[in-house]
Amino acid sequence: MDYTNSLDAEAHLDPAIQPGETVVALDADLRAFFLTGATGFIGAYLLRELLDTTNARAYTLVRADTPEQALDRVRENLQSYRLWDDSLEARIVPVVGDLKNARFGLTERAFAEVSEAVDAVYHCGSKLSYIAPYEFLSAANVGGTHEALRMATTGHTKPLHYVSSLGILLDYKEPVGGAEEDDLDEDKCPAVGYFQTKYVAERLVRMARERGVPVTIHRIGLIVGDSRTGISNEDDFVARMIVGSIQAGFAPDVRANMDMTPVDFITKAMVYLSRQKSSTGKVFHLLNPNPINWSGVFDLTETVGYSAEKLPFGEWVEKMDVCADTKTNPLCPLLPFFHINFARRMMGVSGDDYGALRTDSTQAALASSGITCAPIDERFMGVYLSHFVQHGKLTATMEFN
Numbered sequence: 001m002d003y004t005n006s007l008d009a010e011a012h013l014d015p016a017i018q019p020g021e022t023v024v025a026l027d028a029d030l031r032a033f034f035l036t037g038a039t040g041f042i043g044a045y046l047l048r049e050l051l052d053t054t055n056a057r058a059y060t061l062v063r064a065d066t067p068e069q070a071l072d073r074v075r076e077n078l079q080s081y082r083l084w085d086d087s088l089e090a091r092i093v094p095v096v097g098d099l100k101n102a103r104f105g106l107t108e109r110a111f112a113e114v115s116e117a118v119d120a121v122y123h124c125g126s127k128l129s130y131i132a133p134y135e136f137l138s139a140a141n142v143g144g145t146h147e148a149l150r151m152a153t154t155g156h157t158k159p160l161h162y163v164s165s166l167g168i169l170l171d172y173k174e175p176v177g178g179a180e181e182d183d184l185d186e187d188k189c190p191a192v193g194y195f196q197t198k199y200v201a202e203r204l205v206r207m208a209r210e211r212g213v214p215v216t217i218h219r220i221g222l223i224v225g226d227s228r229t230g231i232s233n234e235d236d237f238v239a240r241m242i243v244g245s246i247q248a249g250f251a252p253d254v255r256a257n258m259d260m261t262p263v264d265f266i267t268k269a270m271v272y273l274s275r276q277k278s279s280t281g282k283v284f285h286l287l288n289p290n291p292i293n294w295s296g297v298f299d300l301t302e303t304v305g306y307s308a309e310k311l312p313f314g315e316w317v318e319k320m321d322v323c324a325d326t327k328t329n330p331l332c333p334l335l336p337f338f339h340i341n342f343a344r345r346m347m348g349v350s351g352d353d354y355g356a357l358r359t360d361s362t363q364a365a366l367a368s369s370g371i372t373c374a375p376i377d378e379r380f381m382g383v384y385l386s387h388f389v390q391h392g393k394l395t396a397t398m399e400f401n
């Protein structure tokens, strides 16, 4: 993006996006909900959790040529994460569309019909890339959020739950603040196109909140697989870091705290919080309250049979640049990212604690839910790496036989 413009100045919310007279409460019985991102990792878990905990139908926005193809994509995605059950199919209404387009590419009438049919909007879809520029991502990430807010306010007004990213807070100059209720501050947003789009999108959601639209913001950080089964998105940052480092035989020796949060905790917490009246207008940090560091992560991989030589961060980057097999190592596409300052911050190399991001309000809101986050320990690492063994990304060791 043009850095003479501020990120805040990028956020324009159509004046027509306003709450109406009838507003659905967060804890109301849902006839149906609208979900974006159901063909992604978090969206698959979110869809399953919403279907399991409500009787509602799911209108899912999917890029496809036909509704049949859209339904196939949702089914295949849930199957790939072992979340599918044939009984779910009757409750899923595929909506063919694209986040990049006004009204998701639906006709005015179709958009209004879906808006009338649903009692909540869960906006999880987004284009993820740490290396693509703002301009490439903004139509889906900023424009898509704008249209999700339009849906929340078309016909009756319904709550919108926005999946945001903790990365938008990470380029802080001083390790202060970082609580859920702190104001957004564009100086804390890294100069990485993806995070910039997530920042501007969250700014739009906040503008809608100021107008009285019932919104809830769920910020998530570094995601890992299911703490019960190890099922993972192999394209995710942590998965690429761990598998890529083990494959190359070198790991970063970084001691600052960071979060690593299992997908099952994130989506259970998100759905629970989204159904509490008291969550209206709130921001939540869905972070693992038990921090870990990269050095500790590779101590754990070693205990389950996968060792890698630990090197200071700079040396590790140099080694990876030279030694990682560009054809097979999943970390290779991300190597340019490690050369920018923000990557050092994100990896915890700067020494400032990731723990500067607070979770107090979120923990308080979850206190009576019974939902807890699994620690990243030896048990977790064994289950997690077994997924990559089963999928041929790592060779089985004695520990897995």
Ligand SMILES: NC(=O)c1ccc[n+]([C@@H]2O[C@H](COP(=O)([O-])OP(=O)(O)OC[C@H]3O[C@@H](n4cnc5c(N)ncnc54)[C@H](OP(=O)(O)O)[C@@H]3O)[C@@H](O)[C@H]2O)c1
Pocket: 036, 037, 038, 039, 040, 041, 042, 043, 061, 062, 063, 097, 098, 099, 100, 123, 124, 125, 126, 127, 128, 140, 163, 164, 165, 166, 198, 220, 221, 222, 223, 233, 236, 237
């Ligand atoms: N993964 C993380 O570590 C992480 C961390 C913080 C925040 N988040 C946020 O969590 C949310 C979900 O992430 P994820 O990890 O589940 O991502 P993912 O697996 O890459 O899924 C992204 C989803 O968004 C959809 N999407 C992308 N562009 C679209 C478009 N133009 N029109 C319609 N749908 C489109 C994708 O559909 P297709 O299948 O058609 O591409 C897919 O369903 C995102 O909002 C992301 O910003 C993720």
